[in-house]
Amino acid sequence: MSTDPHKTPYTPSALEFKSSTFSVPVLVLTSDDLIAVEQQLQDKIGLAPEFFRNSPLIIDLQEINKKGYDIDVAELTEVLRNSGLLPIGIRGGNVQQNEQALDLLIPVYSIHNVGASAETQERKTITPAPEPETDAADNISTTLITQPVRSGQRVYSSGDLIILAQVSAGAEIMAEGNIHVYSTLRGRALAGVQGDTEARIFCSDLQAELISIAGNYKISEDLDETVRKKPVQIYLQNHTLIIKDIV
Amino acid sequence: MARIIVVTSGKGGVGKTTTSAAIAMGLAKKGHKTAVIDFDVGLRNLDLIMGCERRVVYDFVNVINGEASLNQALIRDKNCNQLYILPASQTRDKDALNQEGVGKILDELKKDFKYIVCDSPAGIEKGAHLAMYFADDAFVVTNPEVSSVRDSDRMLGILASKSRRAEQNEEPIKEYLLLSRYSPDRVRLGEMLSVDDVQEILSLHLLGVIPESKSVLNASNSGMPIILDEKSDAGQAYADIVARYLGEDKPHRFIEDKKGFFGKLFGSK
Ligand SMILES: Nc1ncnc2c1ncn2[C@@H]1O[C@H](COP(=O)(O)OP(=O)(O)OP(=O)(O)O)[C@@H](O)[C@H]1O
Ligand SMILES: [Mg+2]
Numbered sequence: 466m467s468t469d470p471h472k473t474p475y476t477p478s479a480l481e482f483k484s485s486t487f488s489v490p491v492l493v494l495t496s497d498d499l500i501a502v503e504q505q506l507q508d509k510i511g512l513a514p515e516f517f518r519n520s521p522l523i524i525d526l527q528e529i530n531k532k533g534y535d536i537d538v539a540e541l542t543e544v545l546r547n548s549g550l551l552p553i554g555i556r557g558g559n560v561q562q563n564e565q566a567l568d569l570l571i572p573v574y575s576i577h578n579v580g581a582s583a584e585t586q587e588r589k590t591i592t593p594a595p596e597p598e599t600d601a602a603d604n605i606s607t608t609l610i611t612q613p614v615r616s617g618q619r620v621y622s623s624g625d626l627i628i629l630a631q632v633s634a635g636a637e638i639m640a641e642g643n644i645h646v647y648s649t650l651r652g653r654a655l656a657g658v659q660g661d662t663e664a665r666i667f668c669s670d671l672q673a674e675l676i677s678i679a680g681n682y683k684i685s686e687d688l689d690e691t692v693r694k695k696p697v698q699i700y701l702q703n704h705t706l707i708i709k710d711i712v
Numbered sequence: 713m714a715r716i717i718v719v720t721s722g723k724g725g726v727g728k729t730t731t732s733a734a735i736a737m738g739l740a741k742k743g744h745k746t747a748v749i750d751f752d753v754g755l756r757n758l759d760l761i762m763g764c765e766r767r768v769v770y771d772f773v774n775v776i777n778g779e780a781s782l783n784q785a786l787i788r789d790k791n792c793n794q795l796y797i798l799p800a801s802q803t804r805d806k807d808a809l810n811q812e813g814v815g816k817i818l819d820e821l822k823k824d825f826k827y828i829v830c831d832s833p834a835g836i837e838k839g840a841h842l843a844m845y846f847a848d849d850a851f852v853v854t855n856p857e858v859s860s861v862r863d864s865d866r867m868l869g870i871l872a873s874k875s876r877r878a879e880q881n882e883e884p885i886k887e888y889l890l891l892s893r894y895s896p897d898r899v900r901l902g903e904m905l906s907v908d909d910v911q912e913i914l915s916l917h918l919l920g921v922i923p924e925s926k927s928v929l930n931a932s933n934s935g936m937p938i939i940l941d942e943k944s945d946a947g948q949a950y951a952d953i954v955a956r957y958l959g960e961d962k963p964h965r966f967i968e969d970k971k972g973f974f975g976k977l978f979g980s981k
Binding site for chain 2: 616618630633634651
């Protein structure tokens with residue numbers, strides 16, 4: 466007695482359009498040297514491979530075009546896809562680049578309608594939803610999290626990251642700036658993921674699986690017993706991670 | 713207002729179905745009209761634990777597909793007329809369930825029932841997702857061992873980010889810890905995590921500790937939810953859990969080992 470939609474007089478609606486805002490990382494290109502682009506991309510991805518795997522991405526060509534360089538969008542897309550990224554849009558391109566993008570079924574966005582960035586400026590309180598923040602240089606915001614970050618969850622902040630609850634083993638927290646955890650840190654914490662060597666990690670109970678600042682990391686095994694389960698700050702000095710009590 | 717309770721864990725074999733049957737019976741025996749749904753399509757065994765496997769005509773998937781009405785599929789429990797069971801299908805695969813269909817059935821049940829208990833399958837895939845998606849309360853069943861605790865933590869993350877309440881920015885699901893198959897002797901020997909260890913890792917409200925007990929196997933072999941065995945320690949633990957859930961203040965039991973427990977009992981009297 467399965468229902469056949471062609472026979473029933475009343476057909477329930479099968480779809481609905483809704484408007485939603487998503488945060489998607491934007492890749493701002495500053496060089497037309499695809500080899501260099503690929504190399505540097507690999508370096509960045511190496512810092513947080515899980516985070517970038519199959520990540521959607523908007524390509525921003527504004528800087529390149531300002532400098533009068535040109536780039537082959539098809540080749541660029543190829544490089545990105547080979548690196549495991551999924552370009553879902555392009556902005557700041559010229560007519561020819563936009564056409565090339567559309568041929569590749571990549572939508573073209575205007576630089577002005579990068580919606581809602583004014584609203585997202587304000588400080589956010591979110592439950593852990595592992596969505597990347599918009600990576601506009603003028604929109605460096607602090608992300609505040611009040612719920613535990615559980616095993617399997619990931620949080621990324623394009624600015625500082627403040628967490629008022631525990632971070633479980635098997636969770637991963639990442640920030641381009643500093644990380645503060647006002648509870649037990651058991652998962653993986655990566656600060657300065659875009660290379661900021663000044664970034665620091667603070668936590669009130671260090672039991673992390675991994676800590677990293679700008680790619681310099683220590684795993685749980687390497688943690689000294691004198692700092693384990695202590696409130697500490699972690700920073701970089703001459704490419705070495707320093708872990709110090711905060712009293 | 714009806715409340716939907718999901719009994720979930722991530723890890724398999726920790727006691728979800730045992731718990732679902734026990735608390736559904738406990739709530740019903742307190743006079744609340746309760747339905748218990750088996751979400752474990754393909755592996756149904758809630759009906760065995762409830763002792764109604766020979767009365768199954770229609771199942772959850774039949775109702776979703778419009779092949780039977782909810783009233784045709786619901787089985788009234790033989791021990792308690794406030795309790796109804798919606799069995800899973802044994803012949804379909806897991807993809808037979810879908811979010812819209814489940815949502816419709818739950819909405820219909822909510823009109824008539826006070827509590828709807830959803831027995832989740834193991835894992836974090838579709839079946840477990842559907843079982844928790846519409847929940848108001850989550851009973852997270854955990855065994856005192858590292859892998860079970862880790863899976864529970866994982867499930868808690870999913871409850872907090874992927875449920876209907878999370879998606880619609882409503883008040884989050886209320887989460888409760890049920891620490892099951894607990895054996896104070898083995899904790900003392902260092903073979904199991906203690907209540908405190910688990911609490912520290914999960915930081916979750918403890919609804920109760922259920923001891924490891926032979927009576928559980930006997931009860932499920934005879935198709936009687938363990939809570940009906942009022943003499944058994946596990947049965948009493950579930951009765952406490954139902955009472956606490958309903959707001960009664962009951963001190964925790966079954967945390968100390970037997971000697972300690974009796975010692976305490978005699979000492980305090
Ligand atoms: N407190 C207990 N003491 C002793 N045995 C128990 C206890 N709780 C459950 N068991 C036993 O553990 C086994 C698994 O229990 P159950 O089927 O309830 O787990 P489940 O989480 O529903 O499993 P699945 O993930 O396969 O659905 C059964 O054999 C059951 O009898
Ligand atoms: Mg089960």
